Amino acid sequence: MSHEADPIEGLWQEYAAVFRGFDDLTLARWMSQTLAQLHGQLWRASHPLVGAFRLAAMVSHERQIWHQRLVNAPVDFPSAECCRAPLLPMVTRDVLESGFICLHCNGTAVALEDVPDEAVGEALAKWAEQYAPVHGVAHWEDHRRSSHASYDQALESAAGEGEQLLARLGTELTPPLLEHYPAVIWDDQDECLGIRPEDIMT
Numbered sequence: 001m002s003h004e005a006d007p008i009e010g011l012w013q014e015y016a017a018v019f020r021g022f023d024d025l026t027l028a029r030w031m032s033q034t035l036a037q038l039h040g041q042l043w044r045a046s047h048p049l050v051g052a053f054r055l056a057a058m059v060s061h062e063r064q065i066w067h068q069r070l071v072n073a074p075v076d077f078p079s080a081e082c083c084r085a086p087l088l089p090m091v092t093r094d095v096l097e098s099g100f101i102c103l104h105c106n107g108t109a110v111a112l113e114d115v116p117d118e119a120v121g122e123a124l125a126k127w128a129e130q131y132a133p134v135h136g137v138a139h140w141e142d143h144r145r146s147s148h149a150s151y152d153q154a155l156e157s158a159a160g161e162g163e164q165l166l167a168r169l170g171t172e173l174t175p176p177l178l179e180h181y182p183a184v185i186w187d188d189q190d191e192c193l194g195i196r197p198e199d200i201m202t
């Protein structure tokens, strides 16, 4: 994790305090109800409801809420193979290496080769290969930065390209996944390139 991420992590821990105050049953009920509300749609990761669910998922994973079977998850959500929590996959720029991320354990909920629609899986792999070098501009070594005529310009054009690619992720590549999963989340930002959710037009 990059050093910029640490204050964010600290802030998330602070936000999560609200769910730490819930007892196990209340937390399980809140999550089950919220899953039902997330059902059937594609969501930006920046959506506040998704953000709240992620916090609850983090706390529920620490406490192994879904193993306790306090409530039933909504019927349309199968258990994720990674941690047996309800399957709620998130698609990120790391999809090639990490597959779809589990919101509960941050592990791989679905490996890319296990995506039921092969064409969609291939399109996502191609997209990730395209995205990697664009993202990589933010991580150029100093010698490469100084040898480039204008690193600022290179970074700005990479950010522009990244915005286009992320918009494609949210408008073209992830919607077909709703045929296979109860709800799908896509990561609508790139902190390294300075792309904010509001920069991505969908």
Ligand SMILES: [Zn+2]
Binding pocket: 080, 081, 082, 083, 084, 085, 102, 103, 104, 105, 106, 107, 109
């Ligand atoms: Zn998991």
